[in-house]
Amino acid sequence: MPEPTPQEPYRTGGGRAAEDGAIAATGMGGAMDLATSEGEALEQRSSDDTDGRDPDAPGGAGPSGKPRSLWSDAWRDLRRNPVFIISGLVIVFLVVISLWPSLIASGSPLKCDLAKAQEGSQPGAPFGYDGQGCNVYTRTVYGARTSVTVGVCASLGVGILGSVLGGLAGFFGGLPDSILSRITDVFFAIPVVLGGLVLLSVVTSNTVWPVIGFMVLLGWPQVSRIARGSVITARQHDYVQAARALGASNSRLLLRHIAPNAVAPVIVVATIALGTYIALEATLSYLGVGLKPPTVSWGIDISAASPYIRQAPHMLLWPAGALALTVLAFIMLGDAVRDALDPKLR
Numbered sequence: 001m002p003e004p005t006p007q008e009p010y011r012t013g014g015g016r017a018a019e020d021g022a023i024a025a026t027g028m029g030g031a032m033d034l035a036t037s038e039g040e041a042l043e044q045r046s047s048d049d050t051d052g053r054d055p056d057a058p059g060g061a062g063p064s065g066k067p068r069s070l071w072s073d074a075w076r077d078l079r080r081n082p083v084f085i086i087s088g089l090v091i092v093f094l095v096v097i098s099l100w101p102s103l104i105a106s107g108s109p110l111k112c113d114l115a116k117a118q119e120g121s122q123p124g125a126p127f128g129y130d131g132q133g134c135n136v137y138t139r140t141v142y143g144a145r146t147s148v149t150v151g152v153c154a155s156l157g158v159g160i161l162g163s164v165l166g167g168l169a170g171f172f173g174g175l176p177d178s179i180l181s182r183i184t185d186v187f188f189a190i191p192v193v194l195g196g197l198v199l200l201s202v203v204t205s206n207t208v209w210p211v212i213g214f215m216v217l218l219g220w221p222q223v224s225r226i227a228r229g230s231v232i233t234a235r236q237h238d239y240v241q242a243a244r245a246l247g248a249s250n251s252r253l254l255l256r257h258i259a260p261n262a263v264a265p266v267i268v269v270a271t272i273a274l275g276t277y278i279a280l281e282a283t284l285s286y287l288g289v290g291l292k293p294p295t296v297s298w299g300i301d302i303s304a305a306s307p308y309i310r311q312a313p314h315m316l317l318w319p320a321g322a323l324a325l326t327v328l329a330f331i332m333l334g335d336a337v338r339d340a341l342d343p344k345l346r
Helices: 014-020 036-048 070-079 082-099 136-172 174-188 192-200 209-234 238-245 250-262 264-286 298-308 314-341
Strands: 022-025 031-034
Touching: 070 082, 070 314, 082 136, 082 314, 136 174, 136 209, 136 250, 136 264, 136 298, 136 314, 174 209, 192 209, 192 264, 209 250, 209 264, 238 250, 250 264, 264 298, 264 314, 298 314
Parallel strands: none
Antiparallel strands: 022 031
16 A cells, blocks of 8 residues: 655745744644745834834833833923024023123123214124213123023022922912912912012022012912912822822822923923013113113113114114024023913924
């Protein structure tokens, strides 16, 4: 009796496909080709994912498959936003000249020569001279230090005070929340400029701290309400309830679970408000109740140059232009940060 010949394994792509493809055993005792085109497609898909993320993962994932956080997503979006890049470069430049104004301006902003009063642009004074014979270029550069200092310090003070009060009121609720709400209503009823005229008119100090204190005093209610609403929303999430059920203390809930997820709106509001505080300082200085000479400020220079706008417009245009550019840069930065941190805009 002749011996049975071994059966050829079943191939599903024809003879040529069997030579080109890899043969994989099946659960039915046969074999199946894994075509090279399919393997190349899988390899191409892996090589296209250059940043190591899983494109099918919900919300995006990191190199190890971990979900990205809000902050990493925001930073990724900001790096691709030209508005953020341009405004960031302008702000970095302003910070540098605020710390080291002598890098681009020589001489003292208080050194004046009445013989050169209201003269136009000339070597050594590209912006001309003001009514006292002071170099407008030098005063414009040194004025950035005052404006940036006031804006940054006021924003930090408003952000910290408003976040603490609003966060505590939103977390505990009840009577503290009701009292804070009534207090904020009172402060919202005070006109900012009128309040500055009344409060700062009795101050004789020539430093920036009375102006910063006034801005913090009238600016914290807005941040407080933003922080309160954000904390109330965050404390209702499941992870906070789970941490509370596991015995987490109030301080741990606030600092570890709620604050990191509720601080984004506060950062956005504080960033946008920074430019507003710079403009407010210039306004109060223009009205004569903010900073006072010999302090170098754009608001003081604008106030001194306004009567001579027809005879010597350069005295007003340069400090006013620097002020407008600075305020615009901070507002643009705040808008870019808001777009990056708001999940609804994704």
